């Protein structure tokens with residue numbers, strides 16, 4: 251990978267933690283007009299009897315690693331506990347409030363800005379972190395560039411590219427997608443049982459009020475039996491490709507260029523008439 255300054259970007263990552271030195275960050279920042287930081291946001295919550303509590307953190311970090319291997323971004327260590335209140339019925343789950351998560355992200359963005367990194371991408375591994383959307387909206391409205399990745403459309407594109415059989419609606423938690431990614435990145439974290447734990451509960455309209463335990467006994471909603479390491483690899487590759495449009499948008503010179511970058515990345519709508 252070569253940045254716009256022509257120097258080689260070397261990714262130094264070991265497990266979920268970046269191995270960059272301050273000099274690595276200095277060198278990477280020297281060649282680019284606008285520095286982009288990437289913050290993985292995971293969770294510590296039940297993922298059925300076979301996936302670890304840290305599943306969302308491992309997935310957010312895996313996506314962030316793929317992104318950092320392909321684009322000259324400043325990779326941050328993960329936020330490992332977030333808003334998992336809907337999983338509180340299961341042992342091991344730990345949460346912080348949405349207000350706290352909002353404050354943590356805002357503080358990190360402020361700190362980055364003071365050191366010359368004015369653009370932040372949140373790579374979210376946990377669907378219950380609704381507040382991250384608000385953080386990005388509020389930040390963007392004040393002129394500070396921020397994005398939330400992956401969007402549902404990016405997951406849908408990745409699902410199709412990887413041949414994931416279960417729909418995003420059905421594959422809600424500890425299902426085909428999450429199990430596939432861990433089979434690829436961290437098979438040593440998986441315990442037996444995913445082959446026989448499929449459970450479907452598509453209508454979850456009272457989830458916010460009742461929590462996950464109203465819809466699943468095992469903590470699983472999805473079809474983990476369809477998971478494979480190959481699908482996990484393809485999912486991550488597709489997501490890294492999708493990140494390109496975000497990088498173009500966030501590093502564009504003006505708002506007009508940003509809109510053009512997005513238009514160029516989205517396939518044109520074909521009028522059937």
Ligand SMILES: [Zn+2]
Pocket residue numbers: 297305306375376423424428
């Ligand atoms: Zn998860």
